[in-house]
Amino acid sequence: MPSPPISGGAAADRIADTSGTPSRTIHGEPANVTAFVVCRFVDRGLLVDLRANPDGPPHHPGQVAEVCRREDLADLVAADILLGPEQAAARLGVRRVEFDHMVRLGWVRSPQSIEVRFGTSRAGAVDVALYTTASVDAIVPTHPEVDWEQLRTVEKGRRSPLASLRPQPAPVPA
Incomplete structure (x- = not known):
């Protein structure tokens, strides 16, 4: 590898910079691009975890750059916020x-x-x-x-129409 691996946080920062989505907390607002988003990219096969540590896997900077060039990057990030x-x-x-x-x-x-x-x-x-x-x-x-x-129009203080519903049992695999 010509460049050393980068952390999930650094990968999130690069993705945020490319997509124009903030990655840091500003005025108490939650971050949009986080290491969680990067882990979801690993789950989708878009990035490879270079070691078996789920808390902070390093990533290949070339792969991160490739992900940053995707036209659907903003949609991918938005799905995992x-x-x-x-x-x-x-x-x-x-x-x-x-x-x-x-x-x-x-x-x-x-x-x-x-x-x-x-x-x-x-x-x-x-x-x-x-x-x-x-x-x-x-x-x-x-x-x-x-x-x-x-x-969407139920007034404050009114019982929710969903209150009377019961969870459906999970379907039994055939």
């Missing part, structure tokens, strides 16, 4: 309670969570599940049985 539950609900145009029901029903799953601390004590720490933009965007087309317009 992580959203918190509030952001996911806002993206769907529903209240947070509706999104919480979607999670309970198994319509969307979290690939990653982060620990958020309140104050300096560990006692104030909570884990917040994160969801990929692609998985959130897939909810509406996957559930045409839901009246999405009605769901």
Whole structure:
């Protein structure tokens, strides 16, 4: 290799620079291109993990440059941006309670969570599940049985139409 391998964070920075998507936290906003996005690129076969350490695999800079030249790079990055539950609900145009029901029903799953601390004590720490933009965007087309317009207009204080639904058992493989 003519150049030394680069970290997932450095690969994320290069992808962010190319796609024009911020990779660093600005004014408390979550990052858009993270090492998680780079790991998803590895899962898709777009990049190769040069060692078996999932926490910080080095990547071939030439492969990163090749990925950065892809015309669909912005779409690839956008699909793997992580959203918190509030952001996911806002993206769907529903209240947070509706999104919480979607999670309970198994319509969307979290690939990653982060620990958020309140104050300096560990006692104030909570884990917040994160969801990929692609998985959130897939909810509406996957559930045409839901009246999405009605769901988006349920007023604060009203019971969610999703509250009475029960999770469907996973299909048994044939």
